Amino acid sequence: DAKTTQPPSMDCAEGRAANLPCNHSTISGNEYVYWYRQIHSQGPQYIIHGLKNNETNEMASLIITEDRKSSTLILPHATLRDTAVYYCIVRSQGSGGGADGLTFGKGTHLIIQP
Amino acid sequence: NAGVTQTPKFRVLKTGQSMTLLCAQDMNHEYMYWYRQDPGMGLRLIHYSVGEGTTAKGEVPDGYNVSRLKKQNFLLGLESAAPSQTSVYFCASSSSYGYTFGSGTRLTVV
Numbered sequence: 769d770a771k772t773t774q775p776p777s778m779d780c781a782e783g784r785a786a787n788l789p790c791n792h793s794t795i796s797g798n799e800y801v802y803w804y805r806q807i808h809s810q811g812p813q814y815i816i817h818g819l820k821n822n823e824t825n826e827m828a829s830l831i832i833t834e835d836r837k838s839s840t841l842i843l844p845h846a847t848l849r850d851t852a853v854y855y856c857i858v859r860s861q862g863s864g865g866g867a868d869g870l871t872f873g874k875g876t877h878l879i880i881q882p
Numbered sequence: 883n884a885g886v887t888q889t890p891k892f893r894v895l896k897t898g899q900s901m902t903l904l905c906a907q908d909m910n911h912e913y914m915y916w917y918r919q920d921p922g923m924g925l926r927l928i929h930y931s932v933g934e935g936t937t938a939k940g941e942v943p944d945g946y947n948v949s950r951l952k953k954q955n956f957l958l959g960l961e962s963a964a965p966s967q968t969s970v971y972f973c974a975s976s977s978s979y980g981y982t983f984g985s986g987t988r989l990t991v992v
């Protein structure tokens with residue numbers, strides 16, 4: 769799996785958009801970008817994933833650059849409950865892609881300020 | 883649906899004692915995993931299973947054993963607990979598209 773690089777921490781004001789960057793310059797053509805978050809001591813929670821097109825769901829938007837070497841997770845209207853550690857993970861999908869688990873780095877600790 | 887359920891939620895063991903952590907999923911997922919998370923760290927994979935009756939080692943397997951006798955259950959065993967195994971343990975299951983995690987077991991070995 770390709771390695772990812774994320775800032776260790778970020779602050780964002782409540783109600784503003786939180787933009788979390790992730791670099792994955794060694795990503796290969798069949799690898800997806802996944803985002804998970806972990807709210808204090810809970811199990812990680814799936815947020816969104818994408819291959820090369822931008823994606824949006826009820827939680828967030830994922831913007832992937834055209835060369836796929838970096839991406840940005842966007843929480844459009846951050847609330848205090850969005851304070852968490854956010855993990856950007858790159859791996860392939862499909863029957864073999866999930867077999868040996870996700871590799872977690874240290875992620876970005878996002879702190880939403882009131 | 884309950885998703886992924888871990889029992890127990892908390893446990894204190896003395897050094898040398900043994901215990902089994904149970905993970906149960908009701909989503910008919912083939913793949914299941916055990917992770918540990920130490921303070922300030924990301925999750926590290928201990929063991930995983932790609933189907934009933936099969937298990938494999940992850941990144942940090944030493945001191946742990948696992949069994950997957952039924953598709954819905956994945957057991958993690960500590961035969962002789964050590965203080966270095968004090969951690970929060972997370973179980974997960976997955977389909978091709980995503981992972982579902984349990985709420986964790988906080989284990990302290992004294």
